[in-house]
Amino acid sequence: MRTAPPAAMCAKFWLFGATPLPSLPHKGGGCELVRIAVVSVTPVLALFAREWRIARRIGGGASVGAVFFLILVSIMPFAIGPDMNLLARLGPAILWIAALLATLLGLDRLFQADQDDGSLDVMIDGPLPLELVTLVKCAAHWTTSALPLIVVSPVFGLMLGMAPAPLGLVVATLAAGTPALTMIGAIGAALTVSLRRGGLLMAVLVLPLTIPVLIFGVAAASAASGGAAPFLTPFLMLCAISLFAIAAAPFAAAAALRHVRE
Amino acid sequence: MRLRAWDLTMERGGRRLFSRLGFEAEAGSALIVVGPNGAGKSSLLRGLCGFLPFASGGFALDGGDGERSLGEQAHYLGHADALKGALTAGENLAFWAGALGGDARREAAQAALARVGLAHVIDFPARALSAGQKRRVALARLLVARRPLWLLDEPTTALDVAAQSSFAGVMQAFMDDGGIVVAATHAPLGLKGARELRIGAVEGVA
Numbered sequence: 154m155r156t157a158p159p160a161a162m163c164a165k166f167w168l169f170g171a172t173p174l175p176s177l178p179h180k181g182g183g184c185e186l187v188r189i190a191v192v193s194v195t196p197v198l199a200l201f202a203r204e205w206r207i208a209r210r211i212g213g214g215a216s217v218g219a220v221f222f223l224i225l226v227s228i229m230p231f232a233i234g235p236d237m238n239l240l241a242r243l244g245p246a247i248l249w250i251a252a253l254l255a256t257l258l259g260l261d262r263l264f265q266a267d268q269d270d271g272s273l274d275v276m277i278d279g280p281l282p283l284e285l286v287t288l289v290k291c292a293a294h295w296t297t298s299a300l301p302l303i304v305v306s307p308v309f310g311l312m313l314g315m316a317p318a319p320l321g322l323v324v325a326t327l328a329a330g331t332p333a334l335t336m337i338g339a340i341g342a343a344l345t346v347s348l349r350r351g352g353l354l355m356a357v358l359v360l361p362l363t364i365p366v367l368i369f370g371v372a373a374a375s376a377a378s379g380g381a382a383p384f385l386t387p388f389l390m391l392c393a394i395s396l397f398a399i400a401a402a403p404f405a406a407a408a409a410l411r412h413v414r415e
Numbered sequence: 416m417r418l419r420a421w422d423l424t425m426e427r428g429g430r431r432l433f434s435r436l437g438f439e440a441e442a443g444s445a446l447i448v449v450g451p452n453g454a455g456k457s458s459l460l461r462g463l464c465g466f467l468p469f470a471s472g473g474f475a476l477d478g479g480d481g482e483r484s485l486g487e488q489a490h491y492l493g494h495a496d497a498l499k500g501a502l503t504a505g506e507n508l509a510f511w512a513g514a515l516g517g518d519a520r521r522e523a524a525q526a527a528l529a530r531v532g533l534a535h536v537i538d539f540p541a542r543a544l545s546a547g548q549k550r551r552v553a554l555a556r557l558l559v560a561r562r563p564l565w566l567l568d569e570p571t572t573a574l575d576v577a578a579q580s581s582f583a584g585v586m587q588a589f590m591d592d593g594g595i596v597v598a599a600t601h602a603p604l605g606l607k608g609a610r611e612l613r614i615g616a617v618e619g620v621a
Binding site for chain 2: 195196198199200202203206207210269270271272274275276277278279280281414415
C-alpha cells in the first residue's frame with residue numbers, strides 16, 4: 154500500500170526532485186534554490202524534447218494535422234458551392250470546426266502510445282508527478298500539432314474569401330481556444346488509454362465537452378470578421394475556458410490514468 | 416537497506432492470486448520469484464511498483480527515502496521495453512536518464528550501451544533493432560539512473576546465451592554495489608546467493 158504522509162506528497166508535487174533532495178526545513182541560500190530549480194526542470198525539458206522529436210519524425214503525426222486542416226478547408230467550397238459571400242460568412246465557423254477536428258486527430262495516441270510500449274509505467278514512477286507529465290505532453294502536442302495549424306490559418310481564411318484585415322483576430326481566437334481543445338482531449342485520451350480502438354470513443358466523449366469552446370470561438374471569430382456582436386466578450390470567455398482547462402485538466406487526466414490502469 | 420513485504424494478498428478479476436505472502440531481501444541480495452504462468456509473478460511486481468493495489472498487507476524499503484514510494488526508488492522493467500521506435504537507442508537512453516534524474520549526456524548512454532554490448536547501435540533507430548537488442552537497450556536503462564532496487568519481469572526474454580550471462584554480470588555488479596534485485600523469471604538467471612520465492616497453485620501459500 155502506498156501511504157505517503159501528506160507533507161511528502163506536497164514536497165513531491167512542488168519539487169519533483171530528480172536526485173534525493175534534502176528535506177526542506179533547513180533553509181538553503183540562493184544557490185540551493187537555484188540547484189533545486191535546475192534539478193526540477195531537467196525531467197520536464199527531457200520529456201518535452203522527446204515528445205517534440207517523436208512528433209517531428211516520420212509517422213509522428215505533427216504535420217498530418219495541418220494537412221488534414223488544409224483538406225477540410227479546401228473541400229468546403231465543393232460542398233457549399235462557389236458563392237464567395239456565403240463562404241466568407243461561414244469562414245470563421247469552417248476554420249473553427251476544421252481546427253477542432255484536426256486538434257483531436259492524433260490526440261487519442263497521446264497516452265496510448267506510452268501505455269503500449271511500457272513508457273507510461275516508467276514515467277509514473279519517475280520523479281515528475283503524473284499531473285505534470287500530462288501537462289508537458291499536452292504542451293508538446295499543442296506546439297507540434299495546433300501551433301502549425303494556427304500559423305497557416307490566415308492563408309486558409311483567404312482561400313475561403315474572408316477579408317484580410319480581421320484575419321489576425323481570427324488567428325487570435327484560434328490561439329486562445331485550441332489549448333482548451335487539447336486539454337479537454339487529453340482527459341478523453343486518458344480515459345480511453347487501455348482500449349484498443351479508443352479513438353472513436355474518445356471523440357464521442359470529448360466533442361460534447363468542446364461545445365462551449367466552439368460557441369465562444371466562432372462568436373469571437375465572426376465578430377472579428379464583421380458581425381454586429383462585440384469581439385471582446387466572447388474572446389475573454391474563450392481565454393477563461395482555456396486557462397481553466399490548463400489548470401484543471403491535468404488533474405482530471407492523471408486521475409483517469411491512475412484509475413483506468415488498475 | 417532492506418526490502419520487506421508482509422501479508423501480501425492480491426486479487427485480480429475476482430480470482431485470488433496469492434495470499435499472505437511475505438519476504439525480505441537485504442542490500443546486495445537477489446530474490447527470484449518463480450511460479451507457473453498466471454501465478455501472479457508480474458502482478459506482484461506491479462503491485463510493488465504501485466500500479467496495482469494489494470488486498471492486504473504492506474511493503475517497505477527500510478533505509479530508503481521515506482518521502483518517496485517504493486516504486487519511485489525502483490527501476491521497473493516490464494514485458495514492454497519502454498523504447499520509442501522513432502528515436503535512436505542513444506536518444507531513448509538519454510531521455511530516460513534525463514526524465515529519471517540520471518546523467519543525460521551522450522557519453523553516459525554510450526557507457527550504458529557498452530555494458531550490455533551494444534555500443535555500436537547508439538545511432539540506430541530503436542525500431543531497426545532486433546527483439547533481443549531492444550531488450551538489451553531496455554536493460555541499459557537500468558544503468559543510466561541510479562536506483563537502489565530493480566524490479567525485473569522476465570528480464571532475459573529474447574536474450575541469447577552470451578547476453579544472458581553478460582546481464583548476470585551486470586546484475587551481480589549492481590548487487591555488489593549494495594543494490595537489491597527482485598526478478599520474476601522462468602529461466603535461471605545465474606546469480607550467486609539468490610533466494611527463491613515460489614508462488615502459485617502448487618504450494619497454495621508461499
